Amino acid sequence: xxxxxxxxxxxxxxxxxxxxxxxxxxxxxxxxxxxxxxxxxxxxxxxxxxxxxxxxxxxxxxxxxxxxxxxxxxxxxxxxxxxxxxxxxxxxxxxxxxxxxxxxxxx
Amino acid sequence: xxxxxxxxxxxxxxxxxxxxxxxxxxxxxxxxxxxxxxxxxxxxxxxxxxxxxxxxxxxxxxxxxxxxxxxxxxxxxxxxxxxxxxxxxxxxxxxxxxxxxxxxxxxxxxxxxxx
Numbered sequence: 001x002x003x004x005x006x007x008x009x010x011x012x013x014x015x016x017x018x019x020x021x022x023x024x025x026x027x028x029x030x031x032x033x034x035x036x037x038x039x040x041x042x043x044x045x046x047x048x049x050x051x052x053x054x055x056x057x058x059x060x061x062x063x064x065x066x067x068x069x070x071x072x073x074x075x076x077x078x079x080x081x082x083x084x085x086x087x088x089x090x091x092x093x094x095x096x097x098x099x100x101x102x103x104x105x106x107x
Numbered sequence: 108x109x110x111x112x113x114x115x116x117x118x119x120x121x122x123x124x125x126x127x128x129x130x131x132x133x134x135x136x137x138x139x140x141x142x143x144x145x146x147x148x149x150x151x152x153x154x155x156x157x158x159x160x161x162x163x164x165x166x167x168x169x170x171x172x173x174x175x176x177x178x179x180x181x182x183x184x185x186x187x188x189x190x191x192x193x194x195x196x197x198x199x200x201x202x203x204x205x206x207x208x209x210x211x212x213x214x215x216x217x218x219x220x221x222x
Contacts, residue, residue, distance in 0.1 A: 001169070034208055034209065036152075036209075038152075042214075043202055043212040043213060043214050043215055044144075044152065044202070044212055045212070046208075046209065046210055046211075046212075049208050049210065050208070055210075087151065087152050089152075089154075089209065091207055091208050091209070094157065094166040095154060095166065095167070095168045095169065096142075096154040096157070096209075097154065098151060098152040098153065098154065099151075100151050101151045101152070
């Protein structure tokens with residue numbers, strides 16, 4: 001199975017900050033990676049697919065990059081509604097695997 | 108708009124069975140693969156299973172292989188997750204998600220396995 005190592009596991013930041021979350025795959029997954037945001041008590045919401053394509057309706061401050069085994073999610077200027085938990089997902093090969101999650105908290 | 112509604116969760120004793128449903132609307136259900144994903148209380152997301160658009164292909168996480176079965180009824184726009192031999196560690200919110208890239212998710216249904 002492909003292991004997805006996500007870092008950091010938690011992050012404290014302020015409104016307006018630029019933050020980056022990283023996922024590393026244990027083997028190449030081409031660009032078959034998505035990023036999801038989850039708020040407490042809610043279902044995950046897809047932000048980015050195929051590494052860098054922004055889901056319709058998602059603000060442009062979110063961006064994704066990478067290929068092969070290393071991927072990043074960047075939020076260019078944090079807004080209050082961005083404080084949540086973020087997960088990466090590889091959908092290159094079954095079984096699909098998620099990163100462990102990054103909890104983004106207000107400093 | 109795409110809507111996915113899970114149902115069938117509840118409290119069940121270890122070793123017993125439960126069947127979850129995911130009713131879909133707002134899109135051509137028979138054209139899309141469908142997934143199940145779960146989240147144990149306070150934990151991360153775990154992909155569980157996928158079924159192809161026509162039901163001909165199915166894949167499972169190792170943790171549920173041999174115990175869970177995914178199926179679908181395209182005439183009813185519904186997918187199912189039959190869960191047998193349930194264990195305490197199967198306690199989770201179960202989500203259905205559309206398409207191989209999991210683009211849309213339901214709100215989830217809670218399964219609690221406890222004596």
